[in-house]
Amino acid sequence: DGGITQSPKYLFRKEGQNVTLSCEQNLNHDAMYWYRQDPGQGLRLIYYSQIVNDFQKGDIAEGYSVSREKKESFPLTVTSAQKNPTAFYLCASSIVPGPSGNTIYFGEGSWLTVV
């Protein structure tokens, strides 16, 4: 089935560690996104990418890094510089948006907890 696969579902990070969240899509979508969701909060955009080897910072990029070496993959690294990383992370994708709109398809999310 086509979709977006995020892994791992649950991840624990020690202070000072970098961790990487995986996101793979087989929808042949050009655009990919990472959002962060805190309890009772809306989704906040971390990074997005419209094409391979190009990505843009979102509203809360500090302490995060991404790469887009392949169309289907958009991993997110949470670095030690991110002081409050405990959250629910959502990867998403969409076709190249056009005048008809941009429907976002989300993965099932990854829970990151600092221990």
Added chain:
Amino acid sequence: SQKIEQNSEALNIQEGKTATLTCNYTNYSPAYLQWYRQDPGRGPVFLLLIRENEKEKRKERLKVTFDTTLKQSLFHITASQPADSATYLCALVAGGSYIPTFGRGTSLIVHP
């Protein structure tokens, strides 16, 4: 500053009634607005899109209205069912952009 406001209090209704959720925004000129459903611990799922020049959109038991003068969208679920219980998020896309900005969502609880 730009704001998207959704009622933070949960909406509790009885099965069979119509649920109405509100999304208000300020300092936006949206090209279109979307509604998503999110179940606990899962990713949001797209439901409906309505453009700035459209007043109303329907899909089965769902109806969305968009009033750019009031800067408000209403999301209706008719003949609601317990399975409709979830958090509903509205998202705006500004003209010239394609990145949705999401509201916090409103939790809907439908009681049998």
